[in-house]
Amino acid sequence: MPVAPAPPAAPAYADPQGSLRASDADRDRIADILAEALAEGRLDAEEHAERVEAVYRAKTVGELEPIVRDLPAAPGRTAAAPRPEPVPAAYGPEDVEGNADQLLAVFSSTTRKGRWRVARRTNAFAVFGNIEIDLTEAIFAQPLTTINATSIFGNIEVRVPENISLRGTGTGILGNFEVTSLEGVDPQAPLVVVNGYALCGNVEARPKRGKWVVDLQSKIRKHLGH
Structure with missing residues (x-):
């Protein structure tokens, strides 16, 4: 057989x-x-x-x-019922390709600020240099934005609006890694997560006083038909 x-x-x-x-x-x-x-x-x-x-x-x-x-x-997991569509809130068209922004400063200075569309992920690397990431006027294309920050004898500063959420995890080795935790009052507020480490350098993320995502509430109300 x-x-x-x-x-x-x-x-x-x-x-x-x-x-x-x-x-x-x-x-x-x-x-x-x-x-x-x-x-x-x-x-x-x-x-x-x-x-x-x-x-x-x-x-x-x-x-x-x-x-x-x-x-x-x-x-x-199989859901018992269809899930509702997420509310787009104040976000722009999502970056479906998921391309990361790359910011590099080696014995130099790099600044990203003004009215610009934030990628889902940003990698910032400073060696004997300075990087400034100012999100106070940025357009958030997704609910979660991740910034991976590495500073070696350098400085990386992240500034965010006061009405979003900000969190982070990292380590300072003979340096400083400091993220000021912030919880947006509105559940639709963007969330920015800063991760990384500082070796003989500085990584700092905090809200910028007086800066707000001014169109967040109006766009939510418009979407809900109020």
Whole structure:
């Protein structure tokens, strides 16, 4: 009696246990779920902050999935009912390509400010240089904006409007890493997360007094038909 051929072996890179290293896109996907859960009232501000911090500390896909296991749109979960469309609020057209902005200052100075469209992710790297990122007049194209800041004998300063949310995690080694946590009163407010480290340098993120996203409430009311 002929013996049926054995099924092909799973490729060596298969990841049944979730040990695959997480990418920036994986982390952004989980962070988007958390941002929507905060807007819908499924998470309070403290829970959201704790989970976002865990997202950007996770190294593998297996570490990311439990963070949103109890939320709609979590990996492997089937929702009981269709999810409502998210409110676009004050955001512009989303950067579907997910291209990151690259800011580099080596023995020099780089500034990004004025009316500009913020990418989903910005990588800032200063070596004996200075980088200024001013978001007070920027157009936010998505609910979550991540800034990865690395300063080596340099300085990186991030300024945000007073009515958005600001969080961050990082380390200062013979230097300073300081993010002033800020919680936007409106759940539709953009969230900016600053991550990174400073080696004999400085990374600082804080709100700029008197600067607001002035069209946030008006655009929300217009979308809701009020």
